[in-house]
Amino acid sequence: MTGGALIEARELRFAYGRGPEAVRGASLRVERGRLSAVIGANGSGKSTLVRLLCGLLKPTAGEVLFGGAALASLTPNERARRIAYVPQTVSTVFPFTALEVVLTGRSPHTPRFRFETEDDLRAARAALEAVDAWHLAARPVTELSGGERQMVSLARALAQGPECLLLDEPSAALDLKHRTTLVRHLRRLRDEEGMTALVITHDLMLLDPYFDRVFAMRDGRVAASGAPDDVLREELLSEVYGDEHVRARRAFGRTFVWSEL
């Protein structure tokens, strides 16, 4: 299943309204069956890039190819069956149960005026089980912790049965244990189901050796990409984050990154 580009972005440009361009000429290739990360300073265009890649935003210039075809040529439903997007936070106001939320992931597969079938329910259950969250099924999402909610969001995305997951800073609100758990789930999905995933993250310590590829964004462009230990280099990170105090060291088979005070 691995190999070949699943998503290819060519010279994407985008501006919100009449504001300055958030993405200016970003290109990247997300390979099938790989776990990739997008890193970069705040405001470097990471979230906008991911929204462009999943079709939530339309580029003002450039093109996104998904599985070799133009993303723009897919209907919204086709798109939702192939690409699942997990926003940074989901603040649901009404006390929907976790299972109800996960079942919304089946809607791209269900005719508009039909309720979910037994198959949809099985898919939702499998998705919750895949992230060890089936025990939350009957709980209202408004009563779940940040970490539990994120797992429900991920399960909803898996219930879509997508070829590719795009996650916008999924670990931002998570503690140490839940961050690691999330990456573990993503790696297992990659290994067992050949899932492709692209994750925006500020967790530079979790990249090497767990991710296959890292894209570093700067000023709306992909400034560097490669294997984690290629990208996590002091000079490169200093430039990406505009911070000369960034340090990177390899030890114990991984790369440690921090910024000196």
Add this chain to the structure above:
Amino acid sequence: MSNVSPVNEAAAVNDVRSAGVRLRRALVLLALVLAGSALVALWVGYQRLDLWALQTDERARAVFFQLRLPRVVLAAVVGASLGLVGAALQALFRNPLAEPLTLGVSGGGALGASVAIAFGMGARVAGLPVVFVAAFLGAGASVVVVYRLARTGATVLPGALLLAGVVMNTVAAAGVVVIQYFADYSRALQILRWTIGSLDVVGFDLVWRMLLFLVPGWVVLLLLARDLHLLAVDEETAASLGVNVRRSERLVYLASSLVVGVTVAVGGTIGFVGLIVPHAARLLFGEDVRLLLPCSFVLGAAFLMLADAASRTVLGAGELPVGAVTALAGGPVFLWLLRRQQRFAAV
């Protein structure tokens, strides 16, 4: 997977496996409630319904078929409309306190209708009653203004939404007073009687005319049930699941303004029906918006028939405006919800 609770598991599965079945069961139950409410509403009033007289007395028959029955049907139509719109607005804005009154939709409609009344109510343009059209435009303008004020970038601020709605209502109410002031005596009186809100009606003509406008609005809202269900969970997620958010929003605005505008033009401002009814439906049938919309529709009809029956009977010979009954019932519900909501920090 060690801490799976079999109880939770079973509850969750039964709860959702049967979303379609649950809807059918809910509608059967609600049909019974509706029939019961209709019987009560037809029975009580200034004169108790006398089945014997109905068969023998021409006058009793006229009172029943020209006054009592149309009034009960009108109450059902208006109540169903307000319940449905309330449920739809709550889902669209992800705000449990949203309803036509709190979002200023009713106020805008009332202002539009007053303008039309002041300039001659009977007039028609292209066969459409001007007062309906004016109320629709007023309600629509109000929705757009309130929404524009509350939306900042990708999010709608729930507090700002309600505040903007309240201000919109106050401004509209002031507008109605100004119009009353400048209108000639008989029209001013007409506006005054109408602002108090009443479901007094003679015959079915008005009801048919209303339905011409209401049915398309109802259909649009009910057809959007799934989009609204996904939007109620989360807007961005809904978009990623293939919902055309902007289009759904516009359709809900349009349909809600139409439905609320027409009901306001006929019955005046009847507040809190769109708040109480969807929350009662939630307590009974859960959060699924695909269930909430049709259930709020039927429950709203039953609720307003009963509220109107109460308004006709509590004072004995006199009559309380039905808007006062719903406000007395709905105000406390609003405050209770507000209190509960603060725990979730949604407002």
